Amino acid sequence: MSKQMILRHSGPSPFCRKVDIVAKHHGLDGLITAQDVDMNDEGETLRLQNPLGKIPALILDNGQNIYDSQVIVEFFDDIGAGAAVMPTGEGRIEKLTQYALANGMTEASLLVVYEGRMRPDDKYYQGFVDYQLSKIGRGLERLASDLPSLERLDIANITTAVMLEYMDLRINDDFKNGTELGGNKGIWRDSHVGLADWLSEFEKLCPYFGETRPY
Numbered sequence: 001m002s003k004q005m006i007l008r009h010s011g012p013s014p015f016c017r018k019v020d021i022v023a024k025h026h027g028l029d030g031l032i033t034a035q036d037v038d039m040n041d042e043g044e045t046l047r048l049q050n051p052l053g054k055i056p057a058l059i060l061d062n063g064q065n066i067y068d069s070q071v072i073v074e075f076f077d078d079i080g081a082g083a084a085v086m087p088t089g090e091g092r093i094e095k096l097t098q099y100a101l102a103n104g105m106t107e108a109s110l111l112v113v114y115e116g117r118m119r120p121d122d123k124y125y126q127g128f129v130d131y132q133l134s135k136i137g138r139g140l141e142r143l144a145s146d147l148p149s150l151e152r153l154d155i156a157n158i159t160t161a162v163m164l165e166y167m168d169l170r171i172n173d174d175f176k177n178g179t180e181l182g183g184n185k186g187i188w189r190d191s192h193v194g195l196a197d198w199l200s201e202f203e204k205l206c207p208y209f210g211e212t213r214p215y
């Protein structure tokens, strides 16, 4: 398998970054051309490639479209040279549960961002934002007592690390405005100092983490 692929993409997207890391881990990044999407363009071909209009979406040279991020990761595990990042064997369900938590926290973060980005100012609903932030808060508590193992690269530690840095980018002191500046620190950093140590250890395990940082 040495066919070229197109990845519909956007730099800051946490779901795209997860896929980018797995592509590099499997030595597949040379086969992939990243094509940025323009979500504001009504004619954006992404909507034909993925009817849900979401990224990442992977376009194979036979025209097959693959989404969402987990399915792309599973595909890369199938064709890639590295060890699979989706767990198997002992501890599989625990790892998948940790992955589900990090993924859900990413989705809650995204909903906070969209509330600021997609609703007119006078319709911004703080109650909805607080509801999502409460999921993130409980998730951080759980994470602090059940951190994904860093024995080897897997979907649980990748998704957790990407989620924490996505929160630096978006769930910070200025989240209502959806800030994009690299210097921002997620609100999690003050309340969960231990997670920052875990993140530094993850970066030692995963050289692609720094390479895929969107700022």
Ligand SMILES: N[C@@H](CCC(=O)N[C@@H](CS)C(=O)NCC(=O)O)C(=O)O
Pocket: 013, 014, 015, 016, 052, 053, 054, 055, 056, 067, 068, 069, 070, 110
């Ligand atoms: N479950 C999907 C989520 C992907 C997702 O929500 N991507 C965001 C960007 S980070 C998106 O495309 N949002 C546009 C939309 O929701 O219309 C996956 O894992 O791929």
